[in-house]
Amino acid sequence: MATDYYAILGVQRDASQDEIKKAFRRLARELHPDVNPDPKTQERFKEINTAYEVLSDPQKKQMYDLGGDPAGGAAGGFGAGGGFGNFSDIMDAFFGGAAQRGPRSRTRRGQDAMIRLEIDLEEATFGTTKEIQVDTATVCTTCSGEGAAPGTSAQTCDMCRGRGEVSQVTRSFLGQVMTSRPCPQCQGFGTVVPSPCPECAGDGRVRSRRTLTVKIPPGVDNGTRIQLAGEGEVGPGGGPAGDLYVEIREKPHPVFQRRGDDLHCTVTIPMTAAALGTKCPLETLDGLEDVDIRPGTQSGQSIPLHGRGVTHLRGSGRGDLIVHVEVQTPNKLDAEQEELLRKLAKLRGEERPTGQFQPGQQGLFSRLKDAWSGR
Secondary structure (H helix, E strand, O other): OOOHHHHOOOOOOOHHHHHHHHHHHHHHHHHHOOOOOOOOHHHHHHHHHHHHHOOOOOHHHHHHHHOOOOOOOOOOOOOOOHHHHHOHHHHHHOOOHHHOOOOOOOOOOEEEEEEEEEEEEEHHHEEEEEEEEEEEEEEEEEEEEEOOOOOOOOOEEOOOOOOOEEEEEEEEEOOOEEEEEEEEOOOOEEEEOOOOOOOOOOOOOEEEEEEEEEEEOOOOOOOOOOEEEOOOEEEEEHHHOOOEEEEEEEEOOOEEEEEEEEEEEEEEEEEHHHHHHHEEEEEOOOOOEEEEEOOOOOOOOEEEEEEOOOHHHHHOOOOEEEEEEEEOOOOOHHHHHHHHHHHHHHHOOOOOOOOOOOOOOOOHHHHHHHHHHHO
């Protein structure tokens, strides 16, 4: 006997059908391609499917115990005694269908899930820990994912005898051709559930609300996704859960605007403070600090506060806080204030300023004249 199907499933030769089924389900969860995509593991997954297809079918199991190999392991050609039983087997061998034949597993990996989480700028800068509530599919505790009512179990389908497919012989110019299709009674699973679980209606899972703790690393930004492995939807039949992705959404801040890892804000100071210089108090993310306004500061000038921005998500250190200065010109002066400004203008020779124009800038009429002349 070339292949030991009992050893592949890890059961004794006198194992019952229930023991064979449990061994297959355990191995299928570990070796399913969606869970473990390694090529060697996929080959192992095919082996346990073939072993289960033989040992779960009473007729095939009896043939195998007598020394035969119902899975087509014997050598030979297309004739009698060869490894191909019919035209369908020949097509499967050439086009790769043989590995997909047999009953479908009721156990499948669950889907990934995603939720959005809003956080403050301070939390994005320094990191935090949040508790979130998620509504996902979880294993049904009544049937433990089996899908059958307590005290019952799935039964071998009497139409396909556990094969998951039914065959039909038709006549063609090639002679008799046997084709296979999924069993309409068990939908290709090879088993039926006479008494579905009343809690999950036979699906093996129910929806429930859970509370999870997620750690937000410093430096996250809008659109950052945090992966929580195995916290997504549980698969049908109590299959392994998918992953949960937490997408970050940062709330707008009333003072600071974020650009990458740098923060920007604008402070408005009076004309006299810009001319004489001053200390401007500013509440940063690290606490209250004084911004040094040097004498002669112009409107639009920027003052960087290094290391007061957002923490770098990858790497060390933080961005900068850029303070943009806006100089405010008074629009209402009393008589005394106006007289003082006039004296200042006279002292500085600025009573009748001529204005300064930047090179390359033209007035409206000059631009219209150039356009009319084609220059």
